[in-house]
Amino acid sequence: MKIEVTRSTCVGAGQCVLVADDLFDQDDDGLVVLIEEDPGEDRVESARLAASLCPARAIQVRE
Amino acid sequence: MIERIVVVGASTAGLATVESLREAGFRGEVVLLGAEHRDPYRRPALSKQILLGTWEPDQARLVEASTLRALEVDFRPGHRAVRIDRRSRTVQTDHHAIETGIIGYDAVVIATGASARRPSWASYSAEANRPAPAIHLLRTLDDALRIAGQLVRGRRVTVLGTGILGSEIAAAASARGARVSLVGRGAGLSLGAVGLRFSDRLRALHAAHGVEVRTGAEVEAVRPSDGPGYDVLFADGTRSGSDVVIAAVGAEPAVAWLAGSGLLTDGSLLADSHGRVADRVFAVGDATSWLDPATGTHRPCGHQLTAMEQGRSVGRLLAAGHLSPYPIPFFWAEIHGARIQASGRLDIADSVELLAGDHDSDQALFEFRTGDRTCGLVAWNMPKPFRTHRAALLAERSPPTPLLETS
CATH class of the missing domain: 3.50.50.60 (FAD/NAD(P)-binding domain)
Structure with missing residues (x-):
């Protein structure tokens, strides 16, 4: 699995951190910071949930 | 099946x-x-x-x-x-x-x-041979591109509507160098379900960026002016000239x-x-x-x-057949670079408290309460504290309600 984030479209809602704080963080402007871009398969579900709940759709999960 | x-x-x-x-x-x-x-x-x-x-338009995909x-x-x-x-x-x-x-x-x-709602006075033209005034509405990407093409340095832009959309359009127009008036019949500037509670903050923000705000002003008509552009005619008999008129009066x-x-x-x-x-x-x-x-x-x-x-x-x-909990409202606005985030059932609040930041600074986090319960949050330029407190708000979310028979 590979996670990609697009900071230019991020709106700083923090949804991803609420769902998976082991994969995502926010910088001081609230924009997404990817902690783990290639996590184990056991994290697929939470990465997908974060992607589908991102209001800016700034997260892509590729398998 | x-x-x-x-x-x-x-x-x-x-x-x-x-x-x-x-x-x-x-x-x-x-x-x-x-x-x-x-x-x-x-x-x-x-x-x-x-x-x-x-x-570029493609980035909005x-x-x-x-x-x-x-x-x-x-x-x-x-x-x-x-x-x-x-x-x-x-x-x-x-x-x-x-x-x-x-x-x-x-x-x-x-x-x-x-x-997008068209202002009542703009939906038809009383004199049959006069075209309806060129009021811009914003709902689609085509609308936005058309308006963006009009936001030229020095041009007079009038934005009708004192909600979030009106404030965002006014802010964008002023950032592009237009001379902007934000007008509406509301008593102040509103922020969605939050209502007028932050009107003074919004006014200060617009004032700091040169946007002229005129509230409590009923527009009666927009007519082509004798010179370039349009005359915006108000119910109190005053008028103001404008090159571009954009209405953001609801949907x-x-x-x-x-x-x-x-x-x-x-x-x-x-x-x-x-x-x-x-x-x-x-x-x-x-x-x-x-x-x-x-x-x-x-x-x-x-x-x-x-x-x-x-x-x-x-x-x-x-x-x-999976049941989900009812979504908790969340929205954000960007006005003159300020990131405003709001979550919860803000309309049912009976009190508001400052949780973090400062009343007078551009960073503030407010808790909306109904009785002794938190029902919402509004943050100005405080995304991380907003998220932390929002976790607590979401934790109190009620479980999915059962399915009842439909007709």
């Missing part, structure tokens, strides 16, 4: 429905009808990056073409639904060919969104095409807390109002994240 699902409307809510149908394992046919000749795009960006000119393909969805852009027939379970579109114009469904999800659910379907209640498309309108008929996004189990009232969706969560909720229900 549900073999074909028709999703009417290809914006945020419709697309989220399709994605979650697939994610939750629906293997049947999915048809996605889009009224516009475009792939789905991010509507919140229209009044922000697109008007500011910082994004919600999905890559390859993602749409991977969803194996029969996406039909430029097909506007015009009628639904519940007896024959068909949706009729404005497409001429009979084989593509009438589509059968086992379940239908209505996601036709909303249309109406786009449900006129459902007239006669038996699905509307007093003109509104009402759904239960899981998006069900009637047998085999669901609705998501700005077209509908869902029953909020916490207040017992129907609430319009209004914002992108709620639209996504509603689509997700209906997709999972249809594909897997």
Whole structure:
């Protein structure tokens, strides 16, 4: 699995951190910071949930 | 047995429905009808990056073409639904060919969104031979690109409407060097469900960026002026000149095409807390109002994240019978670079407290309370504390309500 984030479209809602704080963080402007871009398969579900709940759709999960 | 699902409307809510149908394992046919000749795009960006000119139109895309393909969805852009027939379970579109114009469904999800409201004085022209004034409305990407092309340095721009959209448009226009007036009949500047509580903050923000704000001002007409541009005529007899006039005076659910379907209640498309309108008929996004189990009232969706969560909720229900909790409202605005974030049921608050930051600074986090319970949060330029406190708000979310029989 590979996670990609697009900071230019991020709106700083923090949804991803609420769902998976082991994969995502926010910088001081609230924009997404990817902690783990290639996590184990056991994290697929939470990465997908974060992607589908991102209001800016700034997260892509590729398998 | 549900073999074909028709999703009417290809914006945020419709697309989220399709994605979650697939994610939750629906293997049947999915048809996605889009009224516009475009792939789905991010509507919140229209009044922000697109008007500011910082994004190319393509950056507003919600999905890559390859993602749409991977969803194996029969996406039909430029097909506007015009009628639904519940007896024959068909949706009729404005497409001429009979084989593509009438589509059968086992379940239908209505996601036709909303249309920008036209000010009453601008909907017709009293003198038959005079064209209606060129008022801009903002709802689609085409609208936004048209307006962006008008936001030229030095030009006089009048924005009608004192809500979030009006404030965002005014801010974008001033950032592009236009001379901007923000006018409306409201007593102050409002922030969605928050109402006028932050009007003074918004006024200060606009003042600091040279936007002239005129509230409590009723516009009666906009007429071509003797010189260049237009005259904006006010009810008190005053007038002001403007080169560009943009109205942001609200939106109406786009449900006129459902007239006669038996699905509307007093003109509104009402759904239960899981998006069900009637047998085999669901609705998501700005077209509908869902029953909020916490207040017992129907609430319009209004914002992108709620639209996504509603689509997700209906997709999972249809594909897997999974019940989702009612979405907690969340929205954000960007006005003169300030990031304003809001979450919760802000309209039911009876008190507001400062949680962090400072009343007088550009950073502040407010807690909205009803009785001794937190019902919402509003942050100005404090995204991380906002998120931390929002976790607590979401933790109190009630579990999904049970499904009741529909008619």
